[in-house]
Amino acid sequence: MGKEKVEDTRFSRFGVVSFTALTKVNDFVDYLEQGKLMGTRCKVCGKVFFPPRADCYSCLSSDMEWSEVKGKGKLLSFTKLSYAPVGFEGELPYTLGLWDFGDYKVFGWVSKEIPEEELEVGMEMVPRVVKLSDDRLLYEFVKA
Amino acid sequence: MGRVAIIGVGQSAFVRGYPGSIRELAFEAFREAMEDAKLEVKDIDASIVASAPEYDRQRSPAGVIAEYLGLIPQPTCYVETVCSSSTTGVIMAYSMIKAGLYDTVAVIGFQKMSEISSMEVQERMGRGADIQWESPFGTMMPAYYAMYARAYMAAHGLTLEDLAAVRVKAATYGQINDKAVYRKPVTMEDFANPESRLAGPVASPLRVGDCCANADGSSCIILASEERAKAVCEKPVWILGVGSASEAVNMTGRPDLAKGLRVAIEAASKAYKMAGVGPKDIDVAEVHDCFTIAEIMAYENLGFAKPGEGKELIRAKETYKEGSIPVNVDGGLLSKGHPIGATGGSQVRTIVLQLRGEAGPMQVKDPEIGLVHNIGGVGLYGNVIIMGR
Numbered sequence: 161m162g163k164e165k166v167e168d169t170r171f172s173r174f175g176v177v178s179f180t181a182l183t184k185v186n187d188f189v190d191y192l193e194q195g196k197l198m199g200t201r202c203k204v205c206g207k208v209f210f211p212p213r214a215d216c217y218s219c220l221s222s223d224m225e226w227s228e229v230k231g232k233g234k235l236l237s238f239t240k241l242s243y244a245p246v247g248f249e250g251e252l253p254y255t256l257g258l259w260d261f262g263d264y265k266v267f268g269w270v271s272k273e274i275p276e277e278e279l280e281v282g283m284e285m286v287p288r289v290v291k292l293s294d295d296r297l298l299y300e301f302v303k304a
Numbered sequence: 305m306g307r308v309a310i311i312g313v314g315q316s317a318f319v320r321g322y323p324g325s326i327r328e329l330a331f332e333a334f335r336e337a338m339e340d341a342k343l344e345v346k347d348i349d350a351s352i353v354a355s356a357p358e359y360d361r362q363r364s365p366a367g368v369i370a371e372y373l374g375l376i377p378q379p380t381c382y383v384e385t386v387c388s389s390s391t392t393g394v395i396m397a398y399s400m401i402k403a404g405l406y407d408t409v410a411v412i413g414f415q416k417m418s419e420i421s422s423m424e425v426q427e428r429m430g431r432g433a434d435i436q437w438e439s440p441f442g443t444m445m446p447a448y449y450a451m452y453a454r455a456y457m458a459a460h461g462l463t464l465e466d467l468a469a470v471r472v473k474a475a476t477y478g479q480i481n482d483k484a485v486y487r488k489p490v491t492m493e494d495f496a497n498p499e500s501r502l503a504g505p506v507a508s509p510l511r512v513g514d515c516c517a518n519a520d521g522s523s524c525i526i527l528a529s530e531e532r533a534k535a536v537c538e539k540p541v542w543i544l545g546v547g548s549a550s551e552a553v554n555m556t557g558r559p560d561l562a563k564g565l566r567v568a569i570e571a572a573s574k575a576y577k578m579a580g581v582g583p584k585d586i587d588v589a590e591v592h593d594c595f596t597i598a599e600i601m602a603y604e605n606l607g608f609a610k611p612g613e614g615k616e617l618i619r620a621k622e623t624y625k626e627g628s629i630p631v632n633v634d635g636g637l638l639s640k641g642h643p644i645g646a647t648g649g650s651q652v653r654t655i656v657l658q659l660r661g662e663a664g665p666m667q668v669k670d671p672e673i674g675l676v677h678n679i680g681g682v683g684l685y686g687n688v689i690i691m692g693r
Contacts, residue, residue, distance in 0.1 A: 175440020183436060210556060211437040237458075237561055239450035241442065242505040245427035248442035256447055258555050265556040269441055276508065281458035298440070 173296050177247040184214035191226065192297040197287045199264060201227040210264040232284040232304040233259030233266055240276045257301060259285060269300040278303075306530035308401045309540035310691065311408075312341025313653035314524040318485045318641035321418040322520035326360050327372035329522045330414045333646070334373045337410065337524035341537065345374040348526070349406035352397055353382050354389035354413040355645030358428050359420060369412060384645075386432045387594065388680035389413060390523055391648030391687040395546045397527045407532040413650075414522040415643035425518050432681045434554040446515050446595065448682040450507040452561050453597035457509065459562035460612040462600065464509060468495035469618045470596040471502075471513045471638055476624070478639025480665040483650075485519045485641030514596040519641025523649025525656075539660045544673070545579025545690040547571035551683050558683075563611060564601035567686025568677060572606050575675075575688040583607030586629060586690075587671035588658045590651035592679040593636040599623075602677050603631070606688070630668045633658075648678040652689065659693050 170189040172181040188211075191198040199210035204221040210229060215222045238257040248254075255270035257279075266287065270279065284304040292298055314336030316322075322329050330353075338345070351373070353366035362368055370380035385392040390413030397409035417425055426444040433443055456462045475490035494502045495513055502513030533540040549570035552558055559566055576582055583606060591602035603614035608629050617623050623631035634640060634654045637647060655674035657663040676689045 171436075176442055177440060179431065179435035179439050211434075211554065237451040237455040239447045239454060239510075240505075240508040241444070241447055243426070243444075243446070243507070244423070244442050245430045245444045246421075246423045247427065249423075251442060254442060256441055256443065256451070258451060258561070265558075267438055267441070267555045281454065 175296065175298055176251055176292065185212045187226065188212055189297060192289050192299065195289045197229040197289065197299050198226045199229055200224040208263045210261070210266050229261065229266060229287055231261065232286055233261045233301065235279065235281055235283045235285055236260050236265070237281060238270055238279050255279070259301060269298060271300045271302045274303065308398050308543050309528055309530065309533035309537065310525055310543065310652065310656050311528045311533050311537040311540055312337040312343065312524070312526035313656045314338070314340060315483055315646070315650050315653050316522045317483045318519040318521035318643055318646070318650070320485060320519065322416055326362060326365060326414055326416050327369050329416055329520060330369045330412050331372060333414070333522035333524035333649070334410065334412055337526050341526045343408070343526065343536065347408055348375055348378060348410045349408050350378050350400065351375045351380040351410045351412060352393040353380060354384065354393040354411065355415050356384060356386045356389060356432070359415055359417050359425075359644070369414070373412070375410065385680040385685040387592070387642070387644050388648055388678040388685045388687050389645045390525070391652065391676060391678040391689060392548070392685070394525050394527065394648065394652060394689060395548060395687060398543055398546060401527055401529050407529045409527050411525045411527070411649060412522065413524070413646040413648060415645040416520045417518045417643060418520050422518060432684070437554055444507070445682065446510050447507040448555065449595040449597055450510040451555065452564070452601065453509050453595070455561035456597060456600065460615065462615050464495070465492065466600065466615045466618055467514050467596040468492055470593065470599045473618065473624060474593065474632060474636045474638035477633045477666055478635030481635045481640060484635045484639050485517055486635070486639040510595060510597070516594050516637040516642040519643045521641065521643035521646040521650070523646040523653060525649050525652050541656045541659045541691050541693065543689060544581065544692045545575040545577070547574030547578065547688045549686045551686075553681070553684055564605040565679060565683035565686060567683050568602060568605035568679065568688070571686040571688040572677070575690050579690040581673060581690065585673050586675045587673050588633070588655065588668045589629065589631045589675040589677065590634070590654050591631055591636070591677040593632055593638050594642055594679070596638065598679070599631065599636065606675065606677055625666070625668055633666045633668060648676070648687065651676045651678055655691055659691060
């Protein structure tokens with residue numbers, strides 16, 4: 161489902177540091193550019209995946225279509241980091257979270273606009289795309 | 305088909321900076337296990353070497369270590385399930401002996417983490433999770449376990465004091481384990497005092513004191529067929545049951561975080577079934593307390609406590625040496641340190657010494673059945689091994 165290119169390194173723009181340059185779901189990055197957070201849906205069995213997959217383990221099909229993460233996610237857990245791995249020092253402090261959308265879950269950043277004290281397990285939040293420096297893209301969650 | 309026994313155990317001291325190379329580090333545990341088993345190198349039919357890659361520069365360490373230990377031309381191989389690598393090695397050795405391929409197999413686990421900085425260690429460990437979809441957000445092991453801790457606190461009323469109490473217990477025994485990296489006492493006041501290093505934030509709600517320390521270390525477990533064990537060993541410890549499982553690498557594929565680690569539940573269920581015993585039959589246990597929350601989850605996932613009630617065990621001190629189910633009475637990963645590839649072997653060694661009645665000041669009263677719970681990554685892999693006299 162990725163575009164046919166000899167050198168397609170779009171995925172290396174994902175996140176503060178990307179550890180993957182090439183994936184069959186590189187279009188994910190183009191969608192981020194358009195402000196959309198996308199998963200995939202298997203056209204054969206209908207299973208929805210986030211993060212997106214190029215292949216369905218349920219029916220072994222590779223016939224997939226993009227499917228936007230829509231609506232509100234329920235915050236399942238979060239953690240504010242005071243210490244970071246190499247490459248992320250400049251981002252501290254930042255908060256990671258996990259959200260439940262019913263059919264799938266999404267892992268990502270909590271917006272730095274929200275103080276930790278205002279976060280609560282169970283609260284509803286929505287994703288939005290963030291443009292970082294150096295042409296990098298990420299998504300984070302804000303209050304619904 | 306005959307049983308399989310553990311006939312020799314060894315462990316290096318776990319230290320902050322080992323003054324030697326990985327082969328020399330591996331030799332320390334191997335020598336102790338060989339002396340314990342009263343064997344010569346020619347008696348070892350095969351070896352399995354376990355560690356997590358990228359902490360040292362050696363690629364394919366099995367051959368290098370086998371040669372240094374004098375274990376050539378016998379077959380050797382490398383196994384890896386990150387933090388549970390050496391119990392994966394033990395389960396593989398068990399299977400090879402059970403299949404009749406070999407009579408005596410040595411499992412050598414090692415890790416020399418001090419060659420890289422602590423932040424680089426966090427980066428390596430973070431890459432033991434999902435590098436495509438999670439690492440770009442700046443993940444690390446404490447953060448993942450912190451998310452489990454947060455979910456537990458919200459669902460079950462687990463408190464920061466409960467987590468601190470796990471560390472206080474670990475330190476109680478770390479002080480009397482001369483192979484532990486952290487030998488100092490820890491009190492509840494250390495966590496309550498904002499000036500204390502242990503109270504410093506790492507990944508909320510986890511604090512410095514909730515996290516185990518990186519360390520250099522090695523472990524060695526020698527397994528043998530029933531026939532060989534009876535011929536050479538006075539106090540064989542029998543493997544009664546083993547169980548392993550795997551889990552979604554990405555947190556998005558996990559079931560309810562407030563239920564702990566599915567790999568532990570799965571692995572324990574298989575091991576209990578194979579051993580024909582249940583949680584109430586366990587007299588002493590070693591669990592993978594890489595973080596304080598991990599021990600609370602282990603209580604529940606192993607069936608020592610009902611779901612959501614793990615906190616009650618530590619509140620009632622039931623997991624102390626004198627309690628109903630002593631857990632990590634060697635200091636656990638929290639005080640002993642966590643040299644990744646060596647950790648599982650060290651846990652097995654503790655249980656073997658306990659069952660032989662040779663655990664010194666850490667000895668639990670007359671245990672007959674012991675259990676090891678060793679987790680790789682953030683519940684990515686899980687191994688449970690049940691042993692008996």
